[in-house]
Amino acid sequence: MTTTPNGNPCWYELTSYNPDAAQAFYAAVLGWKVTNAGMEGADYRLAAAGDDMVAGIWVPEAQGMPPFWMVYFTTGNCDTAIEAVTKAGGKVHMEPNDVPGTGRFAVVQDPQGAVFGLLQPLDSKGNAFDQKKTGHGNWHELMTTDPKEAFAFYSELFGWKAGTSMDMGAMGRYDIFSHQGTDIGGMMRLAPDMPGPGTPFWLPYFGIESIDAAAKRVTASGGKVVSGPQDVPGGAFIVVASDPQGSIFALVGPR
Template identity: 35%
Template sequence: MPTPEITPGAPCWIDLMTTDSNQAKQFYGELFGWDFQTGDQEKYGGYITATKNGKNVAGIMQKMEDQAAMPDTWSVYLRTDDVAATAAAATASGGQVHMEPMDVPEQGKMAILGDASGAAVGAWQPQEMRGFDLVAEPGAAAWHELHTNDYAAAVKFYQDVFGWNTDVMSDTPEFRYTTLGSGRDAKAGIYDATSDLPAGVPSNWVVYFAVEDADASIDKAVSLGATLVDGPDDTPFGRLATLTDPTGARFKLIADTGQGNAADAGTGGQGAL
């Protein structure tokens, strides 16, 4: 599969903040067939890049002592051509800046933002590191979805801050869903999870990973220390499950049935969190 074209505003990278990077490497390496390269400690803080068949798919970061109280989590980064302007727009649009724009030597510039519904999201301005080399293939991210408890505010935030050209997939009291782009060109989704988010759980981004066989992957993940949270469920576009890894980071698995694309698979997540 050719390197995906990543347009401004679209998901371009994911990484895992974890309490145990060695355990994370063992778990995801076994589950997805990932290999790993650790960056220079002085320049990159020992940031770990995961590859699948030699192609960049994700990153892993060991939590620092002052981050111990934060839950282990997967983060989504959206591409921007000007991270400083994006951070300023986030503040002006009802969000906040959790981490000010900073240089990652030779690789790019980044910031961590809070959107208008309270979800954390990364912004990445690429230089040498362009983002994903592989998507929607087994062992790689297939879909990125915001579960929000303030749907209208979230949709407007991503339109105003990241320039999303949105398409309303559904707008009923039972299921509200908006995508970045439409149809087979959709890149990400926003799901109104007001009725599904447990009390105290903030809006959050969710990563779907593609697998060939959902049930076999679930069994393998559980044998490696994961917990099955929800599913597996058959949807019109694939077999879907929600899990947490051995240290509690949540993610989804989706096995494509060939009836739709990765964007379609995101619609199967209603109520799954």
């Protein structure tokens, strides 16, 4: 099995009941090339940015699950990881399963209620997360009811380290976390008026070449710009958006 360290962001997966519309939207906004994965009995599509596979789009068998983006993180042992999740007060939504040629995965929930994926990959060279490439995962925000407890959970599970903590005024603090010396995301308290499902969730950011051009593509393709463009430390700008089916995601890049 892989020697990839625990806690690498490694895959982004969209639940959608209209995969054709989702495919067209993200192809227009992010330039992804989407193909059918050819999975028997399931509609699962693979999105590529350049030569790299970066995301999946799938139709769930069980109706009623809301459309949403889920982030997967690597683990050296999927079965051991879900034991750690449940021991810490989390839940298992999908028990470990093997995907031929990919690895072993599971879907879990942290103690505050945010859903995320675990992947024990066969190949440690996945490039879905790359902060230097457009169309790839770039940043990850956890909106949660208890940032302190959430960080303790993920730090124990993945070995993430606490980084800069910024005062956001009425919104509380924004706590950046790092993995293997690189800042990969932030955690903040979930606000009642925050866009999203209204419960704790992971918000993936995708890198783009121009925040203004990308925002125009969002609205021109039937989506909505929920907030932004807003400047962030480091000289970049961000936009939080929703696709035509209501899934929340974010974009980051220069203006």
